[in-house]
Amino acid sequence: MKLATVNDAANSETVSLCSLCVGDQIFGIDTRRISEVLGRRELRRVPLAPAFIGGVVPYRGEVLTTVNFRALLGSESREEAGCVLVLDDGERGERFGLLVDRVGGVVTAQASEFDRIRRR
Amino acid sequence: MKWGGLTDRRGVDELTQEFLAESQEGLDRMERCLTTLETNPKDGELLGEIFRAVHTIKGTTGFLGFKRLEKLAHAGENLLGSLRDGRLQVCEELITMLLKLMDRLRAILDLIESTGGEGTRAGDADEDLIAELQLLNDPGGRPVAPADNDVSANESPAMRDGAEFDRGASLTGGVKEKTLRIDVEVLNRMMNLVGELVLTRNQMLQRTIEAATFPELARRLDGVTAELRETVMQARMQPVGHLFSTFPRMVRDLARTCGREVRLEFSGQETGLDKSLLEAIKDPLTHAVRNAVDHGIEAPGVRALAGKPTEGCVRLRAFHQSGSVVVEIADDGAGISQERIVAKALERELITAEQAGEMTEREALQLIFLPGFSTASKITHVSGRGVGMDVVRANVEKVGGSVEIESRLGVGTTIRMRVPLTLAIVPALVVKSGGESFALPQTALAELVYVPKREQASAIEHVGGAKVYRMRGHLLPLVWLDSLLGLESCQREDDHGFYISVMEAEGCRYGLVVDDLMAPEEIVVKPLSAVLREIGLFSGATVLGNGTLALILDIAAMAARAGVKALDERTTEETSLEKATTGVQFLVVEQGRHEKSALPLKVVERIETVPLRSVEYAGGEPLLQYRGELLRLEDKGGVLTEAVALSGTEVDRTLTVLICEGGTREDGRAGRRVGMVVRQVLDVAVGEVLPGGCSRSGSDLVLIKNAVLRLDRDMAGMGEVAR
Numbered sequence: 001m002k003l004a005t006v007n008d009a010a011n012s013e014t015v016s017l018c019s020l021c022v023g024d025q026i027f028g029i030d031t032r033r034i035s036e037v038l039g040r041r042e043l044r045r046v047p048l049a050p051a052f053i054g055g056v057v058p059y060r061g062e063v064l065t066t067v068n069f070r071a072l073l074g075s076e077s078r079e080e081a082g083c084v085l086v087l088d089d090g091e092r093g094e095r096f097g098l099l100v101d102r103v104g105g106v107v108t109a110q111a112s113e114f115d116r117i118r119r120r
Numbered sequence: 121m122k123w124g125g126l127t128d129r130r131g132v133d134e135l136t137q138e139f140l141a142e143s144q145e146g147l148d149r150m151e152r153c154l155t156t157l158e159t160n161p162k163d164g165e166l167l168g169e170i171f172r173a174v175h176t177i178k179g180t181t182g183f184l185g186f187k188r189l190e191k192l193a194h195a196g197e198n199l200l201g202s203l204r205d206g207r208l209q210v211c212e213e214l215i216t217m218l219l220k221l222m223d224r225l226r227a228i229l230d231l232i233e234s235t236g237g238e239g240t241r242a243g244d245a246d247e248d249l250i251a252e253l254q255l256l257n258d259p260g261g262r263p264v265a266p267a268d269n270d271v272s273a274n275e276s277p278a279m280r281d282g283a284e285f286d287r288g289a290s291l292t293g294g295v296k297e298k299t300l301r302i303d304v305e306v307l308n309r310m311m312n313l314v315g316e317l318v319l320t321r322n323q324m325l326q327r328t329i330e331a332a333t334f335p336e337l338a339r340r341l342d343g344v345t346a347e348l349r350e351t352v353m354q355a356r357m358q359p360v361g362h363l364f365s366t367f368p369r370m371v372r373d374l375a376r377t378c379g380r381e382v383r384l385e386f387s388g389q390e391t392g393l394d395k396s397l398l399e400a401i402k403d404p405l406t407h408a409v410r411n412a413v414d415h416g417i418e419a420p421g422v423r424a425l426a427g428k429p430t431e432g433c434v435r436l437r438a439f440h441q442s443g444s445v446v447v448e449i450a451d452d453g454a455g456i457s458q459e460r461i462v463a464k465a466l467e468r469e470l471i472t473a474e475q476a477g478e479m480t481e482r483e484a485l486q487l488i489f490l491p492g493f494s495t496a497s498k499i500t501h502v503s504g505r506g507v508g509m510d511v512v513r514a515n516v517e518k519v520g521g522s523v524e525i526e527s528r529l530g531v532g533t534t535i536r537m538r539v540p541l542t543l544a545i546v547p548a549l550v551v552k553s554g555g556e557s558f559a560l561p562q563t564a565l566a567e568l569v570y571v572p573k574r575e576q577a578s579a580i581e582h583v584g585g586a587k588v589y590r591m592r593g594h595l596l597p598l599v600w601l602d603s604l605l606g607l608e609s610c611q612r613e614d615d616h617g618f619y620i621s622v623m624e625a626e627g628c629r630y631g632l633v634v635d636d637l638m639a640p641e642e643i644v645v646k647p648l649s650a651v652l653r654e655i656g657l658f659s660g661a662t663v664l665g666n667g668t669l670a671l672i673l674d675i676a677a678m679a680a681r682a683g684v685k686a687l688d689e690r691t692t693e694e695t696s697l698e699k700a701t702t703g704v705q706f707l708v709v710e711q712g713r714h715e716k717s718a719l720p721l722k723v724v725e726r727i728e729t730v731p732l733r734s735v736e737y738a739g740g741e742p743l744l745q746y747r748g749e750l751l752r753l754e755d756k757g758g759v760l761t762e763a764v765a766l767s768g769t770e771v772d773r774t775l776t777v778l779i780c781e782g783g784t785r786e787d788g789r790a791g792r793r794v795g796m797v798v799r800q801v802l803d804v805a806v807g808e809v810l811p812g813g814c815s816r817s818g819s820d821l822v823l824i825k826n827a828v829l830r831l832d833r834d835m836a837g838m839g840e841v842a843r
Contacts, residue, residue, distance in 0.1 A: 044669035047605035065649035
């Protein structure tokens with residue numbers, strides 16, 4: 001699962017990115033990967049599910065499994081409902097939701113402006 | 121190697137793909153026809169069909185350049201030609217030969233599909249088969265068509281005949297697996313319904329919720345949706361007969377290899393089953409039929425000694441039962457010896473001697489579902505190779521089904537596979553536990569028990585660390601849903617107790633403790649993603665009527681997780697006995713003062729306690745709003761009148777109302793539900809309707825626990841239910 005899609009975007013000239021927030025951190029995600037922004041949703045928790053699963057939410061006649069980005073980052077969970085983004089994992093054709101605190105706007109960026117994150 | 125196959129498959133071009141699909145379908149038809157032909161040798165149409173299948177293959181292969189296939193198909197065609205022209209008679213040998221030909225053709229087709237080529241290695245030679253075919257075609261040099269062995273001479277008349285066949289075949293020939301043939305009629309109906317759906321939506325958009333016509337529109341939407349859903353499901357349904365049709369051939373071959381005489385009987389071929397399910401149960405079913413012929417049916421000699429007809433019978437039966445399709449494979453063979461199973465399990469060290477000692481008959485039979493179990497004392501090449509019933513069970517359960525086995529020594533064995541009608545929609549009961557809702561499939565739900573708070577302490581007993589509930593004299597192991605799922609159990613302050621839903625799965629019977637019962641609903645099952653499936657306790661999720669999601673519980677998996685075993689054999693035996701012998705259960709209630717009467721339990725949907733305040737009146741008739749429906753209240757015992765009279769003194773008076781289904785009215789339409797006000801509910805018991813009871817008061821008499829009670833059958837249809 002690639003969340004930061006820096007690599008995908010490297011080849012194209014400009015990329016439109018959707019910004020999203022978790023706590024005080026801001027992330028960008030390639031808009032082509034986003035099927036829909038569902039907005040604030042109450043999730044149905046799934047008992048005994050791994051910690052990074054935020055729950056399930058009905059989406060266009062399907063049951064969408066939602067990944068809690070907060071839990072993935074190792075942050076504390078919070079009470080209020082978050083925003084759900086519907087993402088398409090192009091390679092496996094699997095759709096999933098991403099639970100974030102807030103969705104910002106769309107920004108257009110030059111691919112050349114990207115800095116690679118170097119692995120330590 | 122897998123990978124190699126995959127790339128090669130891509131190498132097969134579209135034309136070849138189509139040819140493969142068409143040929144396979146032709147061979148499927150041929151197979152069906154061949155087995156029928158044996159019993160019906162004079163049927164020209166059958167012969168034509170078989171001829172066409174082989175001919176089509178031959179014609180197309182020549183043109184695609186599959187020489188090996190062409191040669192073989194040609195030899196077959198010659199033989200079939202003679203048969204069709206009446207120069208040869210249908211005999212067992214001939215059928216066997218044709219079946220052999222068919223297998224070989226199929227093998228080559230498979231080879232083409234997986235490798236892209238038909239294979240020309242030494243091991244792939246078909247000369248032997250071709251020679252055999254020719255020999256049959258020319259038995260002992262009897263004068264037949266001139267130049268019988270001359271390929272080109274004999275080919276021309278066949279080709280001419282075949283030209284028209286060919287067209288017919290390619291018209292009907294379709295591609296397999298990913299496509300489905302749908303009746304145009306069904307498609308049209310769908311289109312109409314979609315049109316109506318759009319119209320209704322448009323009208324709804326133009327009006328507001330307050331509009332007077334809104335309820336009517338909502339009803340129409342409801343109707344259209346239901347009908348559309350049904351039609352779409354219908355389109356996915358395939359008759360089980362499709363699956364059955366492959367068995368006559370298999371059973372025939374098997375019976376000959378094993379030296380058995382077997383007759384195959386079918387019923388319920390028209391029973392529809394979702395296409396994907398049909399494919400899913402194909403292998404388990406095949407396995408079960410094999411077992412029945414190989415292990416079930418005895419050799420003719422043995423049968424004669426046992427006083428049975430030498431010809432054994434395998435019955436395949438499909439039918440609908442409470443929302444699922446049951447496919448039954450029954451043989452009238454030797455049955456399964458319990459001692460042998462136990463001995464075998466001991467030998468394979470699947471159980472300990474100690475376990476074997478305390479095993480019941482039912483448990484012993486279940487042993488054959490253990491991995492690595494096979495009772496065949498000698499391993500035949502047909503079955504008994506160690507892959508056994510465990511695989512059957514696993515496969516059926518994968519699609520949400522279950523397998524049961526029943527066997528009586530010397531009488532026969534019945535294997536029953538129960539699969540959902542469709543993977544999509546199941547009736548379920550929505551329950552609440554730990555503040556969250558879950559759906560229990562109704563198929564696994566046996567009954568519901570309410571335990572009031574004040575009785576909790578006395579109702580639950582402890583047996584060796586496990587909690588059990590004493591139910592009609594038997595012990596029912598209890599599983600708390602909230603603690604099993606690690607939910608926070610919500611303690612309620614009021615004196616609300618809990619419910620025990622008695623579940624049955626894989627021979628286990630246990631009570632699932634939940635906080636509250638919600639509505640029964642027809643739920644649309646949505647699959648869960650892989651990561652959630654791994655939890656292993658949920659078979660899916662569903663969107664409930666109120667828009668929230670509920671997880672669907674996997675009853676069998678929960679029993680396994682909670683460590684519930686099919687322990688109390690007596691319980692299950694006796695309850696099934698109860699059902700089998702007497703049939704009808706009654707709810708005993710007190711209606712008038714000190715006057716007991718009985719209602720068939722079947723008609724009672726729920727027992728509700730409602731505040732007296734919620735009873736409304738229209739035209740002097742008492743009514744109750746119940747889940748969006750207006751229920752007429754029946755007050756025969758004068759309970760309501762009495763309560764109203766007393767309500768001045770008691771403000772929070774409540775009424776016990778039985779929500780009864782309306783049955784069918786005399787004009788054939790489904791009747792409305794009715795609420796019956798009763799003084800109190802006394803008991804649930806099995807009873808018997810007394811013939812010729814007093815009809816004076818519109819009631820029959822019923823005998824329950826040696827006491828005669830009045831049977832309330834005022835509601836139409838109830839009399840039928842009772843019988």
